[in-house]
Structure formats: structure tokens, C-alpha cells
Amino acid sequence: MNTFPWLTALGVLPLVGSIIVALLPKSRPSLAKQLALLIALATLGLTIAMALQFDGGSAEPFQFTESYSWIPAFGISYSVGVDGIGLVLVALAATLVPVVILAGWNDVEGDSSKGSGSVKGYFALILVLETLMIGVFSATDLFLFYVFFEAMLIPVYFMIGRFGGPQRAYAAVKFLLYSLVGGLLMLAALIGLYVVSANLTGTGTFDYLSLVGLDIDPMTQRLLFAGFFIAFAIKAPLWPFHTWLPDAAAQSKPGTAVLLIGVLDKVGTFGMIRYCLPIFPAASVWYAPVIIAMALIGIFYGAFVALSQQDMKRLFAYSSMSHFGFIALGIFVFTTIGESGSVVYMVAHGLSTAALFLTAGFLMQRRGGSSMLGDYxxxxxxxxxxxxxxLFAALSSLALPGLVSFVGEFMVLLGAFQRYMFVGALATLGIVITAAYVLRVYQKSMTGPLASGLEGMADLKGREIAALVPIALLTLVLGVFPAPILNVINPAVNQLMTTIGATDPPTTLTTSTSAEGTLQ
Amino acid sequence: MTAASMSVQALVGRFATDTPFELPVIDYRLLMPILIILGAGVVSVVIEAFAPRRARRPLQLILVLGSLVAAFIAVVGLAGTQTTTAAGSIAVDGPALVMQGAILVIALLGGLLMAERMVDPSGDAFAPRASALPGSDDERQFAARGYLQTEVWPLFLFAVGGMLLFPASNDLLIMFVALEVMSLPLYLLAGLARRRRLLSQEAAMKYFLLGAFSSAFFLYGAALIYGYAGSVDLPVIAAQLSGKPSESAIVLIGLGMLLVGLLFKIGAVPFHQWTPDVYQGAPTAVTGFMAATVKIAAFGALFRVLYVAFGGMRWDWAPMMWIVAILTMLIGSIIAITQTDIKRMLAYSSIAQAGFILVGLIAASPAGLAGAMFYLIAYGFTTIGAFAVITMVRDGNGEATHLSKWAGLGKKSPLVATLFSVFMLSLAGIPLTSGFIGKFSVFTAAIEAGAGWLVIVAVVASLIAAFFYVRVIVLMFFSEPNDQTATVAIPSVFTTIALAAAATITIVLGIVPQPLIELLANADVFVR
Incomplete structure (x- = not known):
């Protein structure tokens, strides 16, 4: 079975599906939805089948690898493969897509101005995006990664710009321009890296494993690192590159927002772990204090702004920004537990974002699409x-023990404490504010006297519950029993720590914690 | 080394002493592409003069398309040749053949656009009689009688012939002749628009006056170089320069003047002022043809002059070209943002694109040349596709070139708007389009040659440029159509083929560029 091209098949399936969906007659919108869901579920099934074949103890850096020459003149190849980190993020994408399709079943039809033609368009775009997300997490050639990274902009741009709220054009363009700026900076760094590889080895290459071993001089590393990091920091987004996110989130359909924040923005933090750290280890250490400071500012800034937001979608966007601060913090403290924690955090945040945005979306749908907190x-x-x-989504967002977000947040903070006690202590304060704004939203909207206009409001329907239950189950199961994903992530993280030559600081803190047990 | 300098002395001696005149050996097979096109141009004039009115259009079309295809086949047949002919004054080498091939294919698409007679209800895009004064009774009568002219075709063929010769000239005088053979018909073509004739004639006048001015610079520069080197032959100039390391002011002034003439043709800052007016005033099919092919031909000549003749003086011209490239990229990109007319916007965009190609020139390496050739081919097809779309977007007064009329076009005509978006994305350099591979090749070559800072400026300029390209897409797809929104005319098979070919090539070169890259890598050395 090792010869089966798992990742290519995973990528091609939704792509073919999207073409078929796009070619369906306009008069059959429901067929388009059913087909899109079927394809997304088949992709999920394939992902699970692949994940079961994953060998956690393998010494190979990547599994399910495939490599075909693409543009040999520039050392570019179509090479894919996943390590533990890539695998869980591919799985996250494959899980959230069917959920989003199911949850967004009727989201598009409400727009009478668009005609029924756009129904299939929306679902076709989601499937295209799934292909690109799988590609971006599994590319092991930097050029291929870059192509997927940039190509993702197109479906998202149209998903925001065609199917969003009243300010959608503004939000879509802002998103696109921010991303293009980052993308072009990364392009410049990518070309620089290619030239460096050509100077050091004689032939330029974009192959990830060849680039990781390069001994690049520190000054060059800093320049190239900056190109990559800014692109990823815009994508993630970290403070101060975040201003596109609240607009994009507020103007998107809930499903778009879930894919955007839950999966797409993870490409930023994934890129930091996968590319910034191993290829530019010296620069990563050199920049770490700045980035940790940015992460801390982001944690507090996002949380404080969220505390004062009246618009729920913007509030969740700012809260995500705060969470991305935690993820970046875990990455740049260079401890095993911090790195693993960041990856868990990414998965957890994907799940809790999905739960929050989808539930809020169901709520808003019942009141003419208003996202103002005062209306509820x-x-x-x-x-x-x-x-x-x-409530469940809110608790998942504030990292209640027993939910997977707690595992991630706890590990990240532990990693931070291990390296810099002060940073860990400061970041912990962020949790308190998170709890404050999350509970404020719940209290304002869900409790108290029923707001006028909400009388006779329908409860969740079967389809909506069906979309939310898998997320809730995963949040709960992985929260109580995180071993399955930790076992997959840890070998990759250990490999990463070896590559960048980081060692965990000796500390007495970790020996007494329970999380250390799961790390072996 | 000694053998080379010996032969140089022999050559120089030939000019100095009174040896009897030797007839140069001309290998007509090597000149076949140029001869086919110029020959067809002559036949085309004869058709214009003697063929009955009804027969002219079919005859001209068969002649034009047939000769372009035949010339392309001749170019392909010469593949791999690396020699000179006509006493060394015409080079038939990799770069020349690549550029000739590209010019011919793009000219074929341009010819198809000019042959279009469906999109304009009053006939075609050209004035019923160019000699009738705009607004005169004559003009009204000709228009009322529905006159359609075919006089564009001989002009078109001669222009293409000049373009084929321009990048192949290995001698400054031949280069000047090629420059004029290419330019004179273009000046006329620019003034032939059926609608907005005053604008069109103004454009032709400006183009002619400034073009003639810059040609004079070129000629004066060639004269000064001859004064120094005793020859107008590019390899001889190079040998002379390497023989005498101490530079003379006359060489620098002469080179500077040559560059004025060449940079004018590619539309580089500060010689770009004609571009927006000419692009806007000329009939759109002509603009597309000209924008794409003149750039290829003129860059071919510029590369040959700087690499073959002045390669040894790289450190003298590189700083000058750095400044020109930076100004061209930044000014083109920044001013394009402020444009409200799509043709003027594409004119400034073409200025910025010329700046990006100059980055490849500054690399002064075979990789730089190959990258620039890829860029030129990519740019050529993308540009002609973009102008093909503009010919189709119309309102009651002809083409709707004001940007506000493009608002909501994506809702009215999704297919055409999507094609235009592909061209815009390619010009912006987004992955999976040919423009991306072009930028990548050029920037890589420049970094390898140590011009990292220039590439950083180029990336900043690309960012600025991306803004206005993307803005058009936004306008088309994210604005609601209103009563000002233009409609897309249904074109005949001519424009359809040109548009489809341009879009296909733009995407295919973005996804599978390897064959072309390999071809260019085998054709990146000038014969010396």
C-alpha cells in the first residue's frame, strides 16, 4: 500500500469534485450541495484511511512521499509528504470541510440578488480550497508550497467577495492585498533562498530537505527569515499584521470564516514551524525575543479589543488573534513541549473556532444576519x-480543562515557563481576559430576559446539530485523551528540535506535571 | 586571442585602406523569414493598387496570415543556427530566432485582431479614409457609404519585417534601418483609428515626432561610435573596446545616445512620455500588436548592443541602467495607479513591465537574457490578450475604455471578465501564470548576478503594480453593474481565436514552462 499516492489522491478528489459541482446545471442547487458533501466526506474517509497507515515510529522525515520533476530548470518538483504536524493539519482541514458544507447548507440561497447559480459556485470554491489546503500542508517543495500558499487566495477572495456581507468587496480586497504583500515578500525570500542554495551546493533547489541542511550565513538568514516570517505573520495573523482579519471575518459567511481562521490562518503558524525554524535556525533564535514580544502584545491586544467588541464576528476574530499569539509563543520558546503544544493548539483552535463561528452563524441567521451583541x-x-x-464553544475557546484547547494552551504555557519564567507568567494572565470576554458574550446573548424579536425563535435543526456534534466530540475526546495526536506530533517535534539544535532547558517544573507523561 | 585581434586589424584595415570593394556573401536561406515578410509586404502593396475592391480583403488576409505562418516555419527551420551573414551585419543566432519566432506568432494574433469586423457595427476599427480630415464632409460621406479600407495590411507587414530585422541586426546601421522600417508603418497605423480620430492623429503625430527625434539620437550615437571604433559592426566595436582599456568620452556619449534611441522604443523612463498617448489614441488592435511586438524587437536590439558590442563596458553602463530600471519600474507602477482609462493604465503598466525586463538586462548573463526572453514572450501574449478584451468591451460610442464603465462587467459577461482577470494576474506576476515564471526567471538571474537590491526594488514595484491590476478585477467582479456599464460585443472567429490562444499560452506557460525554459536556455548566447 506504500506505493499508493495518498496525498495526491487526497488533493485530486476535491478538485475533481469541484469541477463536477461547478458543471452541474444551475437549476439543481440541492444536487450540488449533496455532491459537495459526498466528496468532502469521501475525502475525509480517505484521510482517515491514510492516517491509520501513518507510522509514528518511522525514522523517515516524511511519509506518503511522492516526487515528480516539474520545472527541473529551477530545481522545482512536485514533491509531497507529511510528517506528524502536516498530518494532523491535513486531518483538521479534511474534518472541517464537510462540517462547513453541512453547516452552510442554506447560507448562500438567502441571497436573492445572486440567483441560484452561485449556490454551486460557493460549494465548488470550498472544494477547491480543500485541495489547496491539503496541498499546502503536504508540499515538501518550497515552490510548490508557495504556489498553494498563493493560490489559496483566489477561492477565499471570491468566497468573501461574492458571498459576504455588505462591506464584502472592501474586506476581500483588504485580505487579498495584505496576503499579496506577504506573498511577494516571501517570493523575494524564496528566490533569495534558491540563490543561496545555488551558491552553496552548485545547483539551486527548492527541495525542503535539501534546504534544511544548508549552512547559511547568519546575516543572510536574518533577511530571508524576515521575508518568510512576515508572510506567515500576515497569514496567521500576528500583531501588528492583523488588521485584515476582523474585516474579513465580519464580512464572511460563517463557513468561510471557519475555513479562513480555522484552517487557512494555521498555514501561517505551520509555516513558522515547518520553514522558518529548520531552514533559518540561527535567525529564529536571533529574532525570538522580538517575536515573543509580538506574540505577547497580540495575546493582550486581541483579548482587550475583544472585550470591548459589540460585533460578535469581529470579537471572535480578535479573540483568534489573541490565540495566535499563544501559538506563536509556543513556537518561539524552542522547547519540545512548547512546539508540541503549539501544534495541538492549532488543532484545538481550529475546532473551537469552527464551533464558535458556526453556532454564532446559526444564531445570527435566526435574526436576519445581525451580528451585534446588543440584539441578543x-x-x-x-x-x-x-x-x-x-456555551460549549465558549468554554472550548477559553480552554476549559478536559477540552483539547486546554491541552494545547497548557503545554504552550509550560513550554514558555521552561524557557522564560517571566514570559510564561505574563501569558498566563492572558487566559484571564480570555475567560472574561468569552463569558461576557455568553452572558449577554444567552442569559437574561429574552430580547424582543427573538420570541418563537427556532432551536437548532437536525442538520445543524449534525454539523456541530463531530466538532464537540473531537474537542472532548482529544481533551481527555490527547495521546493519539501527541503520538503523531511528538516524533516530528523531536526531529525539529534536533534539526534546529535546541535542547530543553533543565527545569524542575516539568517533572511534576501530568503533560510530561504524555510526552514520554 | 591573437587570432581575434589579427582579424580585427584586418577588418579595420579594410576600412582604412583602398582595397577593392568585395561583394558581401549573402546567404538568402538565413534571411528567409525576413524576406518572406518584406516580400509579402510588397505583394500587399500591389494588391492594394490593382486588385478589385471586393477581392482585396480575402487576398490580403490570405497573404498576411500565410506569410506569417511561412516565415514562422522558416524560423523553426533555422533553429540551432549560430552564424552571421551579409558580411557580418545580420546575426542569425539563438536570441534572434527566438525573438523572431515570438514576434511572428504574436503578430499573427495581432493580425487576427485587426481583421475583426464584427465588434464595431460601422465596420472595422480603421478610418474609412485616413486622408479625409476629421469632422469634414468628406469623412461623413465615406462613413455613410460604408467604406472599409485594407491599407493597414501592407503597413502591418512592413512593420513586422522591420521587427524581424531589428533584433537580428549585428551592425548599427542595419539596426537603424530596421528601426525605421519598423517604426514608420507604426506611426501611420497609430493614426488610423475610425473613432476618436483627432486623438488618434494626435497620437500618431506625437509618436512620429518623438520617434524621429530618438532615431536621430540613435544615428548620432552610431556615428560617434564609428568615430571611435572605425566600424559599425558590433563585434568589431567590442574588439576595439577591449583593445583600448582607457575609455574615451566619445564612446560613453555615443553609447548614451544609442541607448536613448533604444530605450525610447521600449518605453523606459525618462523616454516614456509618448506611451500613454499613443496607446490610448491608436486603434486598440494596433496598440495590442505594437505593445507586444515592439517591446520584443527593441529589447532584442538593446540586448545585442549591450551584450555583444559593449559587454566589456558593463561597469560603465550598468549604473546608468540601474537608474533607468528603477525609475521605470517605480514611475510606471505609481502613475498607473492614478489612471482612469484602461488603455492608459495598460500603457503605464507596459512601462513598469519594461523596467522588470531591464532587471534581466542588468544581470548581464545568459540567464538574464533567457529570463528576459521568457518575460518578453509571456508579456507579449498576455498583453495582446488584454487588448483583445478591450476591443470587445464597448458602449454606444465605440470602445468603453473608461474604467468606470467596467464596473460590474464580471456579472454581465463572466467569461470575458475572467479571461481579462487571467491577463491581469499574469501581468501582476501571480503563480500559475506566465508572468510569474517570467518575473521569477528575471529576478533569479539578477540576484545571481549580484543585483539583490535591484530585485528588492523590483519586488516593491511589483507590489504597487499588483494594486492596480487587482483593482480592475475588483471593479469587474465586486461592483454592481449600472446603466453606464459597457457591454461585450460578440466577436467573429478572428478575435475569438486570438483571445483563446493568448489565454491558453498565458496559463500553459505558467504551469508547464519547462519546454520553453529549455528552449531559451539553448538559445541564450549571441553570435559574436
Missing amino acids: SGVNKAAPVLAGFF
Whole structure:
């Protein structure tokens, strides 16, 4: 079975699906949805089948590898493969796509101005995006990664710009221009890296494993690192590159926002782990204090702004920015537990974002699409199931122990403490604010007297529950029993630590913690 | 080394002493592409003069398309040749053949656009009689009678012939002749628009006056170089320069003047002022043809002059070209942002693109040449595709070139708007389009040659440029159509083929560039 091109098949399936969906007649919107869901579920099935074949103890850096020459003149090849980190993120993407399709079943039809033609368009775009997301997490050639990284802009741009709120054009362009700026900086760094590889080895290459071993001089590393890092920091987004996110999130359909924040933005933090650290180890250490400072500012800035937001979608966007601060913090403290924690955090944040945005989306749909917090109160009286899921999502966002977000956050903080006690202590304060704004949203919208206009509000329907249950189950199961993903992530992280030559600082803190046990 | 300098002395001696005149050996097979096109141009004039009115158009079309295809086949047949002919004054080498091939294919698409007679209800894009004064009774009568002219075709063929010769000239005088053979018909073509004739004639006048001025610079520069080197032959000039390391002011002034003439043709800052007016005033099919092919031909000549004749003086011309390239990229990109007319916007965009190609020139390496050739081919097809779309977007007064009329076009005509978006993305250098590979090749070559800072400026300029390309896409797809929105005319098979070919090549070169890269890598050395 090792010869089966798993990752290519995973990428091609949604792509073919999207073409078929796009070619369906306009008069059959429901067929388009059913087909899109079927394809997304088949992709998920294939992902699970692949994940079961993954060998956690393998000494190979990447598994399910394939490599075909593409543009040999520039040392570019179509090379894919995943390590543990790539695998969990591919799995995250494959899990969230069917959920988003199911949850966004009727999101597009409401727009009478668009005609029914756009229904299939929206679902075709989601499937194209799935192909690109799988590609971006599994590329092992930097050029291929870059192509996927940039190509992702197109479907997202159209998903925001064609199917979003009233300010959608503005938001879509802002998103696109920010991303293009980052992308072009990365392009410059990419070309620089190619030239460096040509100077050091004689032939330029974009092959990841060849680039990791290069001994690049520190000054060049710093320049190239900056190109990559800014692109990833815009994507993630970290403070101060974040201003596109609240607009994009506020103007998107809930499903778009889930894919955007839940999966796409992870490409930024994934890129930091996969590319910035191993290829530019010296520069990573050199920049670490600045980045940790940025991460801390992001944690607090995002949280404080979220505390004062009246618009729920913007609030969740700022809260995500705060969470991305935690992820970046875990990456740049260079401890095993911090790196593993960051990856878990990425998965956890993907799940909790999905839960939050989708539940909030269901809520807003019941009140003409308003996302203003002031329009809601006492929802738990009219729609207890919805309120229940909302509470669950909120608790998942504030990292309640027993949920997977807690595992990630705890590990990240532990990693931070190990390296810099002060940073860890400061970041921990961020949790308190998170709890404050998350609970404020719940309290304002769900409790109290029922707001006028919400009388007779329908509770969640079967389809909506079906979309939320898998997320809730995963959040819960992985929260109580994180070993399956930790076992996959840890070998990759250990490999990373060896590559960048980082060692965990000796400390007495870790020996007494439970998380250390799961790390072996 | 000694053998080379011996032969140089022999050559120089030939000019100095009174040896009897020797007839140069001309290998007509090597000149076949040029001869086919110029021959067809002559036949075309004869058709214009003697063929009955009804027969002219079919005859001209068969002649034009047939001769372009035949010349292309002749170019392919010469592949791998690396020699000179006509006493060393014409080079038939890799770069020349590549550029000739590209010019011929793009000219074929340009010819198809000019042959279009469906999109304009009053006939075609050209004035019923160019000699009738705009607004005069004559003009109204000709228009009322529905006159359609075919006089563009001989002009078109002569222009293409000049373009084929321009990048192949290995001698400054032949280069000057080629420059004029190419330019004079273009000046006329620019003034032939059916609509907005005053604008068109103004464009032709400006183009002619400034073009003649810059040609004079070129000629004066060639004279000064001759004064120094005793020859107008590029390899001889190179040998003379390497023989005398101490530079003379006359060489620098002469080179500077040559560059004025060449940089004018590629539209580099500060010789770019004609571009927006000419691009806007000329009939759009002509603009597309000209924008794509003149750039290829003129860059071919510029590369040959700087690499073959002045390669040894790289450290003298490189700083000058750095400044020109930086100014061209930045000014082109920045001013394009402020444009409200799509043709003027593409004119400034073409200025910026010339700056990016200059980055490849500054690399002064075979990789730089190969990268620039890829860029030129990519740019050529993308540009002609973009102008093909502009010919189709119309309102009651002809082409709707004001940007506000493109608002919401994506909703009215999704296919055409999508094609235009592909061209815009390619010009912006987004992956999976030919423009991306072009930029990548050029920037890589420049970094390898140690011009890292220039590439950083180029990346900044690309960012600025991306803004206005993307803005058009935004305008088309994210604005609601209003009563000002233009409509897309249904074109005949001519424009359809040209548009489809341009779009296909733009995408294919972005996804599978390897064959072309390999071809160019085998054709990146000038014969010396």
C-alpha cells in the first residue's frame, strides 16, 4: 500500500469534485450541495484511511512521499509528504470541510440578488480550497508550497467577495492585498533562498530537505527569515499584521470564516514551524525575543479589543488573534513541549473556532444576519440546544480543562515557563481576559430576559446539530485523551528540535506535571 | 586571442585602406523569414493598387496570415543556427530566432485582431479614409457609404519585417534601418483609428515626432561610435573596446545616445512620455500588436548592443541602467495607479513591465537574457490578450475604455471578465501564470548576478503594480453593474481565436514552462 499516492489522491478528489459541482446545471442547487458533501466526506474517509497507515515510529522525515520533476530548470518538483504536524493539519482541514458544507447548507440561497447559480459556485470554491489546503500542508517543495500558499487566495477572495456581507468587496480586497504583500515578500525570500542554495551546493533547489541542511550565513538568514516570517505573520495573523482579519471575518459567511481562521490562518503558524525554524535556525533564535514580544502584545491586544467588541464576528476574530499569539509563543520558546503544544493548539483552535463561528452563524441567521451583541439576550430560553452548544464553544475557546484547547494552551504555557519564567507568567494572565470576554458574550446573548424579536425563535435543526456534534466530540475526546495526536506530533517535534539544535532547558517544573507523561 | 585581434586589424584595415570593394556573401536561406515578410509586404502593396475592391480583403488576409505562418516555419527551420551573414551585419543566432519566432506568432494574433469586423457595427476599427480630415464632409460621406479600407495590411507587414530585422541586426546601421522600417508603418497605423480620430492623429503625430527625434539620437550615437571604433559592426566595436582599456568620452556619449534611441522604443523612463498617448489614441488592435511586438524587437536590439558590442563596458553602463530600471519600474507602477482609462493604465503598466525586463538586462548573463526572453514572450501574449478584451468591451460610442464603465462587467459577461482577470494576474506576476515564471526567471538571474537590491526594488514595484491590476478585477467582479456599464460585443472567429490562444499560452506557460525554459536556455548566447 506504500506505493499508493495518498496525498495526491487526497488533493485530486476535491478538485475533481469541484469541477463536477461547478458543471452541474444551475437549476439543481440541492444536487450540488449533496455532491459537495459526498466528496468532502469521501475525502475525509480517505484521510482517515491514510492516517491509520501513518507510522509514528518511522525514522523517515516524511511519509506518503511522492516526487515528480516539474520545472527541473529551477530545481522545482512536485514533491509531497507529511510528517506528524502536516498530518494532523491535513486531518483538521479534511474534518472541517464537510462540517462547513453541512453547516452552510442554506447560507448562500438567502441571497436573492445572486440567483441560484452561485449556490454551486460557493460549494465548488470550498472544494477547491480543500485541495489547496491539503496541498499546502503536504508540499515538501518550497515552490510548490508557495504556489498553494498563493493560490489559496483566489477561492477565499471570491468566497468573501461574492458571498459576504455588505462591506464584502472592501474586506476581500483588504485580505487579498495584505496576503499579496506577504506573498511577494516571501517570493523575494524564496528566490533569495534558491540563490543561496545555488551558491552553496552548485545547483539551486527548492527541495525542503535539501534546504534544511544548508549552512547559511547568519546575516543572510536574518533577511530571508524576515521575508518568510512576515508572510506567515500576515497569514496567521500576528500583531501588528492583523488588521485584515476582523474585516474579513465580519464580512464572511460563517463557513468561510471557519475555513479562513480555522484552517487557512494555521498555514501561517505551520509555516513558522515547518520553514522558518529548520531552514533559518540561527535567525529564529536571533529574532525570538522580538517575536515573543509580538506574540505577547497580540495575546493582550486581541483579548482587550475583544472585550470591548459589540460585533460578535469581529470579537471572535480578535479573540483568534489573541490565540495566535499563544501559538506563536509556543513556537518561539524552542522547547519540545512548547512546539508540541503549539501544534495541538492549532488543532484545538481550529475546532473551537469552527464551533464558535458556526453556532454564532446559526444564531445570527435566526435574526436576519445581525451580528451585534446588543440584539441578543436570553436565547437559552427560546433555544436551549443552541445555547448549550454556544456555551460549549465558549468554554472550548477559553480552554476549559478536559477540552483539547486546554491541552494545547497548557503545554504552550509550560513550554514558555521552561524557557522564560517571566514570559510564561505574563501569558498566563492572558487566559484571564480570555475567560472574561468569552463569558461576557455568553452572558449577554444567552442569559437574561429574552430580547424582543427573538420570541418563537427556532432551536437548532437536525442538520445543524449534525454539523456541530463531530466538532464537540473531537474537542472532548482529544481533551481527555490527547495521546493519539501527541503520538503523531511528538516524533516530528523531536526531529525539529534536533534539526534546529535546541535542547530543553533543565527545569524542575516539568517533572511534576501530568503533560510530561504524555510526552514520554 | 591573437587570432581575434589579427582579424580585427584586418577588418579595420579594410576600412582604412583602398582595397577593392568585395561583394558581401549573402546567404538568402538565413534571411528567409525576413524576406518572406518584406516580400509579402510588397505583394500587399500591389494588391492594394490593382486588385478589385471586393477581392482585396480575402487576398490580403490570405497573404498576411500565410506569410506569417511561412516565415514562422522558416524560423523553426533555422533553429540551432549560430552564424552571421551579409558580411557580418545580420546575426542569425539563438536570441534572434527566438525573438523572431515570438514576434511572428504574436503578430499573427495581432493580425487576427485587426481583421475583426464584427465588434464595431460601422465596420472595422480603421478610418474609412485616413486622408479625409476629421469632422469634414468628406469623412461623413465615406462613413455613410460604408467604406472599409485594407491599407493597414501592407503597413502591418512592413512593420513586422522591420521587427524581424531589428533584433537580428549585428551592425548599427542595419539596426537603424530596421528601426525605421519598423517604426514608420507604426506611426501611420497609430493614426488610423475610425473613432476618436483627432486623438488618434494626435497620437500618431506625437509618436512620429518623438520617434524621429530618438532615431536621430540613435544615428548620432552610431556615428560617434564609428568615430571611435572605425566600424559599425558590433563585434568589431567590442574588439576595439577591449583593445583600448582607457575609455574615451566619445564612446560613453555615443553609447548614451544609442541607448536613448533604444530605450525610447521600449518605453523606459525618462523616454516614456509618448506611451500613454499613443496607446490610448491608436486603434486598440494596433496598440495590442505594437505593445507586444515592439517591446520584443527593441529589447532584442538593446540586448545585442549591450551584450555583444559593449559587454566589456558593463561597469560603465550598468549604473546608468540601474537608474533607468528603477525609475521605470517605480514611475510606471505609481502613475498607473492614478489612471482612469484602461488603455492608459495598460500603457503605464507596459512601462513598469519594461523596467522588470531591464532587471534581466542588468544581470548581464545568459540567464538574464533567457529570463528576459521568457518575460518578453509571456508579456507579449498576455498583453495582446488584454487588448483583445478591450476591443470587445464597448458602449454606444465605440470602445468603453473608461474604467468606470467596467464596473460590474464580471456579472454581465463572466467569461470575458475572467479571461481579462487571467491577463491581469499574469501581468501582476501571480503563480500559475506566465508572468510569474517570467518575473521569477528575471529576478533569479539578477540576484545571481549580484543585483539583490535591484530585485528588492523590483519586488516593491511589483507590489504597487499588483494594486492596480487587482483593482480592475475588483471593479469587474465586486461592483454592481449600472446603466453606464459597457457591454461585450460578440466577436467573429478572428478575435475569438486570438483571445483563446493568448489565454491558453498565458496559463500553459505558467504551469508547464519547462519546454520553453529549455528552449531559451539553448538559445541564450549571441553570435559574436
